[in-house]
Amino acid sequence: MFENLQDRLGSILNGLTGRGALSEADVSAALREVRRALLEADVALEVVRSFTEKVREKAVGATVLKSIKPGQMVVKIVHDELVDMLGTEGVSIDLNAAAPVVIMMVGLQGSGKTTTTGKIAKRLTDRDKKKVLMASLDTRRPAAQEQLRQLGAQTGIDTLPVIAGQSPTDIASRAVQAAKLGGHDIVILDTAGRTHIDEPLMMEMAEIKARSKPHEILLVADSLTGQDAVNLARNFDERVGITGLVLTRMDGDGRGGAALSMRAVTGKPIKLIGVGEKMSELEEFHPRRIADRILGMGDIVSLVEKAAENIDADKARAMAEKMAKGKFDLNDLAEQIKQMQAMGGMGGIMGMMPGMAGMKDKISAAGLDDKVFKRQLAIISSMTKAERANPDVLKHSRKKRIAAGSGTDASDINKLLKMHRQMADMMKAMGGKKGGGMMKQMMGGLASKMGLGGGMGMPDLSSMDPKQLEALAKQAEAAGMKPGGLPDLGAGGLPGLGGPKLPGLGGGGFPGLPGLPKKK
Secondary structure: OOHHHHHHHHHHHHHHHOOOOOOHHHHHHHHHHHHHHHHHOOOOHHHHHHHHHHHHHHHOOHHHHOOOOHHHHHHHHHHHHHHHHHOOOOOOOOOOOOOOEEEEEEOOOOOOHHHHHHHHHHHHHHHHOOOEEEEEOOOOOOOHHHHHHHHHHHHOOEEOOOOOOOOHHHHHHHHHHHHHHHOOOEEEEEOOOOOOOOHHHHHHHHHHHHHHOOOEEEEEEEHHHOHHHHHHHHHHHHHOOOOEEEEEOOOOOOOOHHHHHHHHHHOOOEEEEEOOOOOOOEEEOOHHHHHHHHOOOOOHHHHHHHHHHHOOHHHHHHHHHHHHOOOOOHHHHHHHHHHHHHOOHHHHHHHHOOOOOOHHHHHHHOOOOHHHHHHHHHHHHOOOHHHHHOHHHOOHHHHHHHHHHHOOOHHHHHHHHHHHHHHHHHHHHOOOOOOOOHHHHHHHHHHHHOOOOOOOOOOOHHHOOHHHHHHHHHHHHHOOOEOOEOOOOOOOOOOOOOOOOOOOOOOOOOOOOOOOOOOO
16 A cells, blocks of 8 residues: 555655765755655645654754764654654554443445454454454445344354344444343444435434443544545544544555544544455554555564464474475475465565565566466366375376366476475475474574574464564664665575575576566
């Protein structure tokens, strides 16, 4: 979402950091560009004015002009103000109330309230081990109640049975009562939306609020709506009194103005962001991490968290044992690719690595995108069990059958086999080391750079709380992980891999996987 803004701010601030000394005119010229970039990103004018004035006050001071690297000081000031604009600290859903805790979802039609209700319910069930009841109060939109019921069936979460003809306020009262009787910890009320704000909608919201006494009122807003989202937040806050915001479609190609404006305009925290269509694709909003990503500083903490969630400890242990014996077959390669996909693909991982955000375009240009991984998985899936375990048996007739089954051709299969051979050779060379998979090694290397554990192994993330994970970011900075590159990596390599490239990647900069077409 913030890619355009990231590129613009990156080029502006890089121009400052390259200079030995800065005059007031230099800072003013840079701030004009920053102001233009923010306005183009659809950030509210009042927010842009406030932001640039605060930066100017701090930047055009003796401390900056006399500092050794004034440009870097300006980058730090812009970063700090960006964090302040987004809300300083991340705020999670407040469950500190007598059960059942009532969460009321409000917003316009089409903003994603029903899907977000299901996502929040799944998150609270899986992460916080809470018993959740979902209730649809939307009696106007056709099949709205049925949609929530199906989401409940899909995720295994209780939904309030539908009684035809009941009003939204009666459903709200029944939901709270049913939650009390059913021993539920949380009840989420999915209210009706409109295509625009109108008086009957606001009156209905106020009545539901009075009847159900919600502990949290979350406004669900589509982050692609830009300035309208800011007016929407203001209206709902004045009439209903929201306690937080949930932004959907943050994985879209919008300009990000809503996310940057809404917190500053309403003073209410953005609590969660929807980053995809799957029920698991909901994340907490961390202002500092978002600011780091916008300014190209990476997001180490989120990367470590993703690794902790997606790397299966048992599978990693089994992989380490196989590697100790020098074994690495096509099943293992498929597992590596799936781990990478679960963590957001090559582009997603690179976007979170400090100083590596700009590599995403080069990766795509080299043909190393997530479509390649999908194609490789299709090829491996079209093989027999014996072929996956022993790729050497793959002769021309077998390759022809696999190509037909996977919708590829023999050259794609040869590229995959070449990649596997190179990775297998590297794994054999690592024989005695405790590995556990390409992604695990990468994360282990990052962790060791941050002083969190030795060598190739991952730190024990299961015993760490979110505050400790947040501390990783500061440790990363102390270890030298700042914009412009990773520490001690020489020729642009990745930590923990003992060389200038990821295992299985060809040499020569970042050309892609072995056997893939190079950039022409």
